Amino acid sequence: MNTPLSSTFFSAPPEWGWLIVLYFFVGGLAGGSYFLAVLIDFFGRPEDRPLARLGYYIAFPCIVLSGLLLTLDLTRPERFWHMLFDAHSFRLMFKPWSPMSIGSWALLVFGLFSLIGFLSALAEADRLKWPAARSLRPPGIIGAIVSVIGGLLGFFVAGYTGVLLAVTNRPIWSDTPLLGMLFVVSAASISASLMLLFAEKSRWTMPGVRALHRMDAWVVALEFIVLIAVMISLGPVFRAWLSAWGLLLFFGVIVVGMLIPLALFWRREWLGALNATAAAVLILVGGFILRLVIVFSAQGV
Amino acid sequence: MAAQPEPMGFYTDTTVCIGCKACEVACKEWNQLPSTNGGKNTLSGDSYDNTRALDGIHWRHVKFVEQFTDDRKDGRWLLMSDVCKHCVHAACLEVCPTNAIIRTEFDTVVIQSDTCNGCRDCISACPFGVIEINPVSGTAQKCTLCYDRLQAGKEPACSQACPTQSIQFGTIRDLRDRAQKRVDQLKQMGEQRAYLYGADDKMLGGLNSFYLLVDKPEVYGLPPDPQMPSRNLKAGSWLSALGAIAVGLMGVISFRNRGAGAGEDRP
Amino acid sequence: MADSDCIVVMGSNMAENHPVAFRWPMKAKVEHGAKIIHVDPRFTRTSAVADIYAPVRAGSDIAFLGGVINYVLNSEKWNKEPFFKTFVANYTNAATIINEDFKDTEDLNGVFSGLAPAKGGVPEWPFNGATNQYDGATWQYARTKVGAQGQGAAATAQSGETKVSSGPDGTKAPATPAAAPAPAAAKAPIGPPFDALVASAVRPPVLKDETLQNPHCVFQIVKRHFSRYTPEVVEKTTGCPKETFLKVAEAILANSGADRTTSFAYAVAWTQHTYGVQIIGACALLQLLLGNIGRPGAGVMALRGHASIQGSTDIPTLYHSIQGYLAAPTALKKHDTLQDYIAAEIIPTGYWANMPKFMVSYLKSVYGDAATKENQFGYDWHPKILGDHSHMAMFAAMNAGKVKGMFCVGQNPATSVNAKMERSGLRKLEWLVVKDNWITETATFWKNAPEVKNGQVKTADIKTEVFFLPATQVAEVDGTFTNTQRMLQFHHKAAEAPGDCRSDTWFSYELGKRLKKLYANSTAPRDEGWKNLVWDYEHEDEAERKKGEPSALKILKEINGFFTEDPARHCVGFGELKDDGSTTCASWIYSGVYPGVGKLLADRRTPDPPGQPGAQLQWGWAWPANRRVMYNRCSADPEGKPWSEKKKWVWWDAEAKKWAGYDVPDYIAVKPPTDKAKPGAAGMDALPGTAPFIMRPDGLGWLFVPAGLVDGPLPTHYEPVESPVPNPLYKQQTSPVYKHWKDDGNKLATMGDPAFPYVITTYRLTEHYLAGGMSRWLPWLNELQPELFIEISPELAQEKGIKNLDWCKITSPRTEIRAKALVTKRMRPFKIDGKVIHQVGMPWHWGYEGLSTGDVVNELTSLIADPNVSMHEGKAFVCNVQKA
Ligand SMILES: Nc1nc2c(c(=O)[nH]1)N[C@H]1C(S)=C(S)[C@@H](COP(=O)(O)OP(=O)(O)OC[C@H]3O[C@@H](n4cnc5c(=O)[nH]c(N)nc54)[C@H](O)[C@@H]3O)O[C@H]1N2
Ligand SMILES: Nc1nc2c(c(=O)[nH]1)N[C@H]1C(S)=C(S)[C@@H](COP(=O)(O)OP(=O)(O)OC[C@H]3O[C@@H](n4cnc5c(=O)[nH]c(N)nc54)[C@H](O)[C@@H]3O)O[C@H]1N2
Ligand code: SF4
């Protein structure tokens, strides 16, 4: 046998499958959307508030779905609560050095925050007759505190999954410390895209939309750089991507999910009105394929 | 209070293993583990290894490595009985979010089946690929170093069944001693390739199931340099935060410098 | 074996098939660096832990061993070190002079003097399968008087197969040496006591040349015989590279001598040949030359197969011997009366002179009080054999419609050699009883056999009535196992058998009771035996008695022996047995295992204290007389002193005037080394105090075997009956006297038949057991070896376009089967006499019942056999392999 690429090649795949890919995607959307909503709440104009509300509307269902997906992925779903409480002593189960452990807590707490955001957005839009809830969003002081914490948690939820993968011994996952960063950046790009899609559909033209659009382009460019950094940091392990997965990564993520959308940002005339929509869809597709490739490729080696 | 027992474990001398798989069967019998596809397995074509790997229903696994030159002038058939290493710094235990994985009074690593919820983090964490889900219990399982037998003052089933003492059970201190003597003996008899894998603290703080090998670890399917998963924790976290900051900055800049043409706020 | 300095595993895959016994070689290896050598066509799990692996083509072992013998005889070490010469001159028949008319294979192109076409048996039993047969008259020792013949040793299969016209003069050469009646036998005095009869059988002394120079002495004959087995000839015959062969020969020689010993371990890869006994003989010859017999760490270890298969030859399921290796009375020899039997079978010099005591005590155990001096202890009631009644002969007879019914208790013939013919035999039975733990292939041959499945045979046409009786497993009964070391260990019932399962002893006991009842009122003389048979083993325990289970202890007591007048007094050993009916003992060799109520020596489990020399005498009990190393007088020099401190085992204690040692001395305790042979005397007095082999008439180890073997006095390389190559050593291709049961379903390939170009061998895997009844129902074992396969070298695979795991068709002259290919470099092509010969191999554990099923490999094998013991040639024959 030749010298192995890395000692990680002797571990076993956990068989995290479609549920997990979907969770990574949906979880990214939840965290990203919430964060964007907070960002708009703080830095946007008053006209942008619907856009921010959209973020909260996306975040909450997505985080609920995330919890569901994660629970379903357990081989003993009825024991999901063992993540939070010790099965024997019922004491709090919290292991700060285990991303899965803090991740579970983060999911729970962030779920709470996104529920708050969701409710206050509903209240603001008068869909919920509970005016007090409005104060749970900026600009009020309470709202500011809530949303800062929630926004940070959103980033955490979006990014811990990458750290979780890194804190294993699987090839690729644990051969680079950059997956968390990649997931964080990607969470922002897919969330922005999804929000833009909705905005596009509702034909919104408030300034925030264009800002979000621009931000999306920047983030996708950053994501591209981070992905290249990931590849470099893999060193010899990069050879594991000289496979069908690598092809998918190249075409599905880099070309479809990054280069074409970037080109579409730069060359607005290409598809005219459809330009922004197409770019957003492609970024979402790319973001999904990115998670797919990362989850599956490391388990097939 | 009873005195803490000494760390216990296995020393496996692969040079005397005859690949009889008595250890595999003894383990299955004691732990009442099911067989691949109810016993209707298919031929693997990979030497005499038809169970292929350690997993939730194979807590012991005998490896068969055929090494022959084309002219057959040189040839070896390396046989090795693999098992959980009961690492002193155990990756599986480190990541388990439910504390299902514990360290026992014998310094062994045990998964409590009634606690595990099947998140499978430990599977990807173990550098040796030891753990898998047992389809019967639906939980992650692996060698317990016969915790139940140890508590009853008995030897593990596998080592007891081993006819050639390839698997030796005892206190780590004693085993390391024995193993070093055997390495010296082999070297003296001309087997210069003999060495111990995981017998000292350098590898994950020491493997409480360590091996005498006569070829590179990877030949036996063992990682040459196993690491703790947490090695990536700090860097990964900081870099994620950095990513978040970058994205945040981009957001702030984008929303601060927005161009003209504000639309209507009409939700 | 733990004491060996070198261990040669040849003719066995010890690590895979005897893994628990293999702990001893491993102990020797780890504790004192013993060398392990494996000689096998395949690189196996034994080879994996061996220091030297020597590949040989299946069936070429005599060429290899002959090469080692030649190497040793010409080596400087052997010729220089006094140990070897002293051992060989004093403890073997090297000096004995052989009849001048003896012609060796050197003189007769590969056959010995005395070869003639087979005479066949009696018309009632034409199933001996014999082709040719030897008259061994010229192989005998030269004696001081003319007309003297050598003596028969243990009865062999063929020794009862040929009708002997025994003239009273005895000068007419008997068909087999064992059949030679003493000249005085006709007028023999009637016993008991039989001492006079025994004494009258004593022969004149043999001629010897202690200088070993006489061209007719055994040593010179042996030297000439093996001189053509040079390393070059070994290489071109066995395919083993010369350098590897020389490495093995050197290691064996270097580890033999006064302070080193080498042992050999073999099993059925030496026996399953048409010259299997001769392979073992070649090894014994080599070990005698090297002084590796009767000493610690020495010997030729027969690794026995089934658990307690040793027990089943001691208390035999063999047709040709009764308890303790006494010859079965036969209708073909002059065995008409007890005196005739004794006269024909006695070896008057040495310990066998006591045979009448063993025989009479045995008859007493069968017929009890009814056995009296007047009726010759019921000898007339005892059944006699008609010829070869071994497995293959019985199935040949079955195919001929000669057999009505069969009790199949713990055997699975539907998967046995030439399985198709075995099953066609079963179809001719009126009834078949299968008593097994599982519904075996034999139990379902009438519905699931391949010929039924493919429509060649219709179930409706099979008239055999099949009964199935579920058997207990070993842990569900009390009893003993006798292991490879002849050691008996008692095992206690650990669990209740489920449902209707009953022990095999229950079955025999019940059957016996019913038959006794059936014959109770018969007046036919032939039924006297049934009426007088002692049959009382009622269990002591109430619950067991209700189930009808007999008492294992009562049976063991009968085997051990007791005093007829005082049945409560057990015999303490065979030394107490008498030929006058005062003792009752079913098997003299087991006498002493149960010397008194509450003293069950087979139940002992006390190991020797660690770090001290010892023979583990307090663990179980080994026959004879708890001796652990047989013929251990060899471990002391002629004067009775240990050869070396390191290899000390048994020695003469001059002060106490008796033999002493770690082991029980295998000798007359007070016979001093200085004792001289008494000319003309019978029994042990006829042997000097230096003669270690007390069961031999001359007390010596036989390099040259004048009697007891029907296929020659010296091992000679022959090719297997089916072989792709001409015999590289002699013009004679195969053993001239192998057995073949001719039948359309049992055709053989001729030498070099291009339709069957490959050598095939069959063998076992650790993960399965025999025909699979005991393993293929177990999921835990099936997952380890899930499917039948054929092992082939990458070279052959490439030639035939076969890839790993491809389905293959394997064809022999009998039939064709399918298996998956396991392509592995552990198999290799052999270069035989310049030509590449491919060797393939198949484990034979599969069948059509069980959780894991597969073709029966024995469809490929044939009904041919070694003439001494009727063992088949499953280890080397020919086939073709194609991609399916
Ligand atoms: N696990 C397991 N153990 C068993 C059994 C079992 O079925 N399974 N069966 C038991 C029984 S009944 C018996 S008799 C013993 C048999 O024990 P073994 O004799 O050890 O068994 P085999 O596997 O038949 O043959 C041994 C080896 O002989 C090699 N061989 C074939 N032809 C030749 C030849 O011509 N010369 C030489 N030198 N080698 C040759 C084969 O490659 C094979 O490796 O095992 C007993 N033990
Ligand atoms: N080609 C080829 N053929 C061979 C050989 C070979 O090497 N190659 N080897 C030969 C050898 S060495 C042997 S020993 C034979 C073996 O051949 P068989 O004896 O015909 O085969 P087994 O499978 O051992 O059959 C024994 C049966 O006894 C049953 N049994 C087990 N325990 C008990 C019990 O306590 N009571 C009863 N009543 N039944 C019990 C088992 O379930 C099993 O079905 O095969 C021979 N055939
Ligand atoms: S070998 Fe793997 S499963 Fe065993 S203790 Fe170490 S990390 Fe855990």
Ligand code: SF4
């Ligand atoms: S699968 Fe079970 S044992 Fe493994 S990490 Fe998850 S909860 Fe712990």
Ligand code: SF4
């Ligand atoms: S120690 Fe026990 S659980 Fe572990 S492999 Fe051995 S028998 Fe199985």
Ligand code: SF4
């Ligand atoms: S029981 Fe011992 S000799 Fe047999 S495979 Fe296991 S470790 Fe090797």
Ligand code: SF4
């Ligand atoms: S099967 Fe029984 S007899 Fe054979 S090696 Fe194993 S323990 Fe010994």
Ligand SMILES: [Mo]
């Ligand atoms: Mo056997």
